[in-house]
Amino acid sequence: MKAINEMTMKLELFVLPVSDVDRARAFYEKAGFRLDLAKDVTEDFRAVHLTPPGSEASILFGKGLTTAAPGSAQGLYLIVTDIEEARAELVGRGIAVSEVFHDDKGIFFHGHDGGEVVHDSPGQERLAGPHPERASYGSYATFSDPDGNGWVLQEITQRFPGR
Structure with a gap:
């Protein structure tokens, strides 16, 4: 009950x-x-809005939108x-x-650079291949856009209760 x-x-x-x-638009x-939208408002303000297949959430990038360093977004999850x-x-x-890959303990994955995992977090050990039982939330792959913004594919076939 709500x-x-x-x-x-x-x-x-x-x-x-x-x-x-x-370049980012072409990549995505x-x-x-x-x-969804590509708008050049002024020479200093451009916006491109795209949505991953089947997603309700989208990304927005362009010129004049953020002061964050290009490539600084990490751990963006795409659920498959x-x-x-x-x-x-x-x-x-x-x-x-x-x-x-999968984690031997099934822990939330984080840590990659340029599409390749470069370190494990404490208590985490990467193993090649999908989770042996294909456990939901247990298998991953990573990639990065041309600036190095890091994405994680995560396999979820059955959601935890309440999700």
Whole structure:
């Protein structure tokens, strides 16, 4: 039962810091993101809005939108129902994606650079291939856009209760 005055919040949009708007747009369209808006308002203000396939949340980048350093966004998760299929789709589109991996303890994954995992967090050990039982939330692959903004594919086939 919903509590009285319970607020609903949905993450809808993430502003992504990029150095070259046209290069970023080409990359995300190549990756299969849907173009929702491309607007050149002034010479100093441009906006490109794209949405990953099947997502309710979108990304926005451009010129004059953020002071964050290009490539500084990390740990952006794209949830997929079949990690190997999603990886193959992106690779087929010309996107460099890490091999599929899992954590030996099934812990939330973080830490990569340029599409390749470069370190494990304390208590975390990466193992090659998808989770042996294909446990939901257990298999990952990573990729980065041309600026180094880091994305994580995560396989979820059954959500935790309440999600």
